[in-house]
Amino acid sequence: MRLFRSGEIIGIAADTLDFALEASEETHPDEYMGLLRGEDARDLGLDRDGTVVTDVLIIPGTESNPVSATVNSSMIPNDMRAVGSIHSHPNGVLKPSDADLATFGSGDVHIIVGFPYRTSDWRAFDREGNERKLDVLNVDLADPESFFDFTQEDIDSELSDK
Numbered sequence: 584m585r586l587f588r589s590g591e592i593i594g595i596a597a598d599t600l601d602f603a604l605e606a607s608e609e610t611h612p613d614e615y616m617g618l619l620r621g622e623d624a625r626d627l628g629l630d631r632d633g634t635v636v637t638d639v640l641i642i643p644g645t646e647s648n649p650v651s652a653t654v655n656s657s658m659i660p661n662d663m664r665a666v667g668s669i670h671s672h673p674n675g676v677l678k679p680s681d682a683d684l685a686t687f688g689s690g691d692v693h694i695i696v697g698f699p700y701r702t703s704d705w706r707a708f709d710r711e712g713n714e715r716k717l718d719v720l721n722v723d724l725a726d727p728e729s730f731f732d733f734t735q736e737d738i739d740s741e742l743s744d745k
């Protein structure tokens with residue numbers, strides 16, 4: 584299976600969004616931060632062209648506190664072409680901060696989820712920070728638990744570098 588496809592981002596899998604909302608709630612009051620990956624809509628059985636967000640990848644070494652989350656960019660695999668990002672705002676404000684806008688330049692879709700992390704407590708933005716449409720799609724993910732691509736060895740080696 585190819586992990587990355589070019590093309591328009593047409594939506595996010597409902598299971599993936601639910602997962603991210605739950606993870607954000609668990610991370611509260613700190614920010615949750617991850618990168619988004621997608622799959623071709625037709626590979627997911629949809630009769631549409633484009634890419635559907637299907638995975639949230641947590642980068643080891645991500646530093647998080649109540650007002651920010653910083654990805655350790657040296658831990659992002661070279662072959663990982665994320666389609667965007669997702670992070671939480673524990674204060675519930677569903678708008679990108681100035682710091683967010685500075686990081687939105689790469690990736691086509693950036694999702695902000697906010698306290699209290701209900702199904703409706705999220706918005707999607709483009710790289711300029713303008714709100715954009717993102718459909719929530721009911722698709723069957725081949726392996727809905729494959730959110731973490733890193734092995735424990737990867738994490739241990741990162742921790743031992745500190």
Ligand SMILES: [Zn+2]
Nearest residue numbers: 670679680683
């Ligand atoms: Zn933010």
